[in-house]
Amino acid sequence: MQRHRANQSHHYTVKQPTTLLPFLLEAMPNRGRNSVKSILERGQVSVDDHIETYYKYELHPGQTVSILPNKVARREGALIGLSILFEDDDLIVVNKEAGLLTIANKREKRRTAHYQLMNYVWKQHPRNRVFIVHRLDQDTSGVMMFAKNEQAKRKLHDSWxxxxxxxxxxxxxxxxxxxxxxxxxxxxxxxxxxxMYSSPTKDDGQFAKTHYKVLQTNDNFSLLEVHLDTGRKNQIRVHMHDLGHPVVGDKKYGAKTNAIRRLGLHAHTLSFIHPTTGELLTFKSPAPKVFWLQSK
Known part of the structure; x- marks a missing residue:
């Protein structure tokens, strides 16, 4: 590895399986364990396409680990765990990383997509607000949309x-x-x-329909493209369990492995008609590299 300098960004390619902390300790031999952990906690480390703060995060050959100077990390990380793909007067479309809550729960009030976006629009004008129109599970990454006014929110809620x-x-x-x-x-x-579970009785519960296509597979893992006709709670996770192939990392629905240290689910494409302009908009987020690496 190259020698690390604190005032520069550095990028490293993972050569062999390991976890994040020992990898960083080797990359920054002049820093102690506590110092490296502080760098992680400040959001200065990214793995492929996401900020990673978990020191036991598992790394796989071919992944890229980047270390940013603290000033750059603060500037680029004003929104931690998400990036804005599109914004106008009615909507914000974002790419959310795995591990970030959509909205607050009993244990976490601030580090959520909704709270961060509220702060973001408040800086533009104190009366601005952000409204939830759909959610992604905490450990699901990918594209999601928020409304910026009551009218857009109502239209999307009433006719999703x-x-x-x-x-x-x-x-x-x-x-x-x-x-x-x-x-x-x-x-x-x-x-x-x-x-959630699938009832054996017709019309006993909410109807759910999921289509899938195999993109890549090996003896241990398969990468599927999944399309939803309905948007029920945990629909994909339940249906993959029903298929006999639970989502990686999804212990709740039968997974036996957690090879990627996260839920193996990513919101890849969101295509919708703009509630005000009537324009068809499509946003895509590429699969995390580790999905392809595990299933090749």
Missing amino acids: QKFVKERAYLALVEGKVKKQSGTITSWLKETKTHR
């Missing part, structure tokens, strides 16, 4: 199926999926512990 023309995901699942494409339908219900 009318406005949204395509929602495509990439799912890294366990095992070799032999059928190259297929469709899964079921009626989804929720237990008292908030776990």
Whole structure:
């Protein structure tokens, strides 16, 4: 590895399986363990296309680890864990990283996509607001949309199926999926512990329909492109479990592995009609490199 200088950005290619902290300690031999952990906590380290702060994050050959100077990290990381793909007076479309909550929960109030975007629009004008129109699970990455006014929010909420023309995901699942494409339908219900499941009885729950296509596969993992006809809670995760190939890292729905230290689910494409202009807009976020590396 090249010698690290604190006032420059540095990029390193992972040569062999390891975890992030020992990799960084080798990259920065003049810094102690606590100093390197502080660099991680400040959001100065990225792996491929996302900021990574977890020191035990597993690295795989071919990935790129970048270290930013603190000043650059603060400037580029005004929004931590998400980047803006599109913005106008009505909407903000973002690319969210895995690990970032969409909205606050009991344990985390501030480090969420919604809170950060609220602060972002407040800086433009104190009366500006951001509204939730759909969500991604905390450990799901990819494209999502927010409204910037009540009118846009109401239109999207009231006629979501009318406005949204395509929602495509990439799912890294366990095992070799032999059928190259297929469709899964079921009626989804929720237990008292908030776990979704497919009811064996027709019309017993919310109807859900998922289409999938195999993009790449090996004996251990398969990478699927998944399209939703309906947008139910945990729909893909339940349907992949029903298929016998749970999403990687999804212990809640039967996964036995966590090879990538995150949920193997990525919102790849969001195509919708703009609620004000009527224009068809399409946004894409490429699959994390580790999805391809695991399934090749």
